[in-house]
Amino acid sequence: MTIRARNRVITAGGIVAVLAIVATLLPMVASSELDRKRDVHLVIRDMAYYLDGKGDPNPTLEFRRGERVRLKVTSDDPGMEHDFVVKNWKVATKSIQGRGEESVNIRIPKRAGTDTYFCTPHAAKMRGTIVVH
Numbered sequence: 037m038t039i040r041a042r043n044r045v046i047t048a049g050g051i052v053a054v055l056a057i058v059a060t061l062l063p064m065v066a067s068s069e070l071d072r073k074r075d076v077h078l079v080i081r082d083m084a085y086y087l088d089g090k091g092d093p094n095p096t097l098e099f100r101r102g103e104r105v106r107l108k109v110t111s112d113d114p115g116m117e118h119d120f121v122v123k124n125w126k127v128a129t130k131s132i133q134g135r136g137e138e139s140v141n142i143r144i145p146k147r148a149g150t151d152t153y154f155c156t157p158h159a160a161k162m163r164g165t166i167v168v169h
């Protein structure tokens with residue numbers, strides 16, 4: 037084999053190796069895109085939920101069909117017990133005793149519609165609407 041012919045073989049082998057690595061990594065990159073969670077933060081203050089700790093009490097929460105959400109609930113109510121529940125979705129944070137924080141991962145349903153969220157001990161007052169687009 038001439039040196040030139042051997043160099044061609046080595047180059048071809050290198051290209052095949054690079055293609056194999058790209059083919060292995062591509063699905064990993066694609067799936068990590070799909071697995072990405074959107075962070076949503078609710079703050080509880082004076083017996084009401086606030087999105088990012090501000091705005092209207094017990095706001096309407098809007099989600100996209102099928103998206104993944106990491107919902108963080110922070111309570112700023114000392115001496116109170118709160119949680120966050122979407123009964124139809126079987127979603128609930130642990131109970132937060134006094135000031136504290138709980139998170140829950142939510143896979144939003146694939147069907148558009150509306151639902152209700154509430155706090156178990158104060159369901160009459162601490163409740164709001166969820167809209168799935």
Ligand SMILES: [Cu+2]
Binds near residue numbers: 118155156157162
């Ligand atoms: Cu509550």
